Amino acid sequence: MENNIFNQVAKRYDSEKQIELAKIIVDEVRAALQNSKSKTLIDYGSGTGLVGLDVASQVSSVLLVDSSKEMLDIAKEKISRKGIANSKVLLSDFTEAPPELKADIVLMSLVLLHIPDTKKILQVLFRILNDGGKLIIVDFDKNDQVSHSKVLNGFTHESLKKTLSEAGFKSTKIKTFYRGKQIFMN
Ligand SMILES: C[S@@+](CC[C@H](N)C(=O)[O-])C[C@H]1O[C@@H](n2cnc3c(N)ncnc32)[C@H](O)[C@@H]1O
Numbered sequence: 001m002e003n004n005i006f007n008q009v010a011k012r013y014d015s016e017k018q019i020e021l022a023k024i025i026v027d028e029v030r031a032a033l034q035n036s037k038s039k040t041l042i043d044y045g046s047g048t049g050l051v052g053l054d055v056a057s058q059v060s061s062v063l064l065v066d067s068s069k070e071m072l073d074i075a076k077e078k079i080s081r082k083g084i085a086n087s088k089v090l091l092s093d094f095t096e097a098p099p100e101l102k103a104d105i106v107l108m109s110l111v112l113l114h115i116p117d118t119k120k121i122l123q124v125l126f127r128i129l130n131d132g133g134k135l136i137i138v139d140f141d142k143n144d145q146v147s148h149s150k151v152l153n154g155f156t157h158e159s160l161k162k163t164l165s166e167a168g169f170k171s172t173k174i175k176t177f178y179r180g181k182q183i184f185m186n
Contacts, residue, residue: 006047010048011070013048021180022051025051026050026051026055028138028178029051030055032134032136033055033136034058036058036104038060039059039104040059040061040063041059041103041107042105042128043062043064043108045065045067045111046065046066046071046089047068047075048074048075049075052064052107055107056084059086059105061087062087063088063089063090063101065089065092065094065099067091067093075089094125095120095121098127102129103133104130104134106133106134107138108137109138110139112155113152113153116150118152122169123168126168126169135169141154141176146185157174
């Protein structure tokens with residue numbers, strides 16, 4: 001856990017820049033969550049809940065899952081301060097301990113690039129979903145100018161589509177919905 005970079009950055013994660021980006025993501029996720037009032041949602045890699053807690057009113061329940069305790073502590077504090085009754089947190093890394101959980105929707109915002117084995121986590125998330133469930137991934141388009149030992153440099157639509165299909169997903173829709181300056185590893 002001490003090596004977890006997100007534990008180290010948790011207290012400064014909700015920067016102005018990050019909140020701005022989260023708002024853009026929330027707008028897009030909201031559109032994908034129309035008519036989901038009866039659905040359960042897992043926000044995998046929720047961090048401080050910048051996205052998951054902002055869409056909580058659109059679903060029946062939200063489980064914020066993250067492998068960083070420090071990020072979740074901040075999410076927990078927001079849940080109690082804002083009185084968000086349908087949301088809770090779970091400290092877990094599904095790549096290490098496959099969960100005994102089910103959900104109608106899994107959301108993954110800016111997380112996939114932090115998990116080295118893309119296919120493995122997508123397979124785990126596929127198994128979590130109830131029949132007819134939906135996985136919403138928000139991540140960066142591939143950027144060859146980004147190079148980091150622990151972070152993938154984004155995804156091409158074609159390769160992500162292929163990996164999703166190999167993981168079991170029957171239909172995929174992928175689009176680029178925002179282009180910003182210096183948002184991906186600056
Ligand atoms: C860039 S943050 C995104 C946070 C939030 N989803 C957002 O959009 O603001 C990535 C988050 O993924 C979490 N994470 C990275 N690898 C993970 C894993 N294998 N299992 C669970 N969470 C993970 C990190 O702890 C961190 O909170």
